[in-house]
Amino acid sequence: MKALLLIDIQNDFLPGGALAVPEGDKVIPVANQLQSRFEVVVATQDWHPTNHKSFAKNHSGKKPFEKIDLDGLEQVLWPTHCVQGTPGAQLSAAINLNKAEAIFRKGTNPEIDSYSGFYDNGHRKTTALADYLRGKQVSQIYIMGLAGDYCVYYTAKDALELEFETFLIEDGTRAINPDDFEKAKADITNLGGQIIQSNQL
Numbered sequence: 001m002k003a004l005l006l007i008d009i010q011n012d013f014l015p016g017g018a019l020a021v022p023e024g025d026k027v028i029p030v031a032n033q034l035q036s037r038f039e040v041v042v043a044t045q046d047w048h049p050t051n052h053k054s055f056a057k058n059h060s061g062k063k064p065f066e067k068i069d070l071d072g073l074e075q076v077l078w079p080t081h082c083v084q085g086t087p088g089a090q091l092s093a094a095i096n097l098n099k100a101e102a103i104f105r106k107g108t109n110p111e112i113d114s115y116s117g118f119y120d121n122g123h124r125k126t127t128a129l130a131d132y133l134r135g136k137q138v139s140q141i142y143i144m145g146l147a148g149d150y151c152v153y154y155t156a157k158d159a160l161e162l163e164f165e166t167f168l169i170e171d172g173t174r175a176i177n178p179d180d181f182e183k184a185k186a187d188i189t190n191l192g193g194q195i196i197q198s199n200q201l
């Protein structure tokens, strides 16, 4: 069984949003076009409390995009984004989510960030996404969305570690930093994942 994972296609990551990914809106038509080809469609949603420690505003004297040590892990400090219940945290209204039976929220613990759809950044807690997919007999995972150098990348890495056959849909993904996305794609390939285009599906 094949699953499509739509990663964090939320208003704050789209043009005009608090943490806009360049050309982030370009992934939406790809998401809408591909869903009918998958038996299982799942979305993830970054969903932070306002006191989340990934926000620069919660560290005095720190600015967005500075890096700090947060409880033993390197943490990029972000502009305030995807705050629970705000319009910026909503999945884009332009995505057709009729086939998405489940939305997995992440980043809810104020003490730790969560890029991957499967675990927080320290692998301290699971979202239960892997159990959900296994419960649906999914063995192949196709990942796309925002952003390619963070949440898409870490989701793909965890999918590989969890021994799913893993594909990253490149034209359905946009990144914050293109150089970091190149490194991310190389890493995914090295770990046994595949980088594909939506027209190969």
Ligand SMILES: [Zn+2]
Binding pocket: 046, 047, 048, 054, 081, 082, 107
């Ligand atoms: Zn976040």
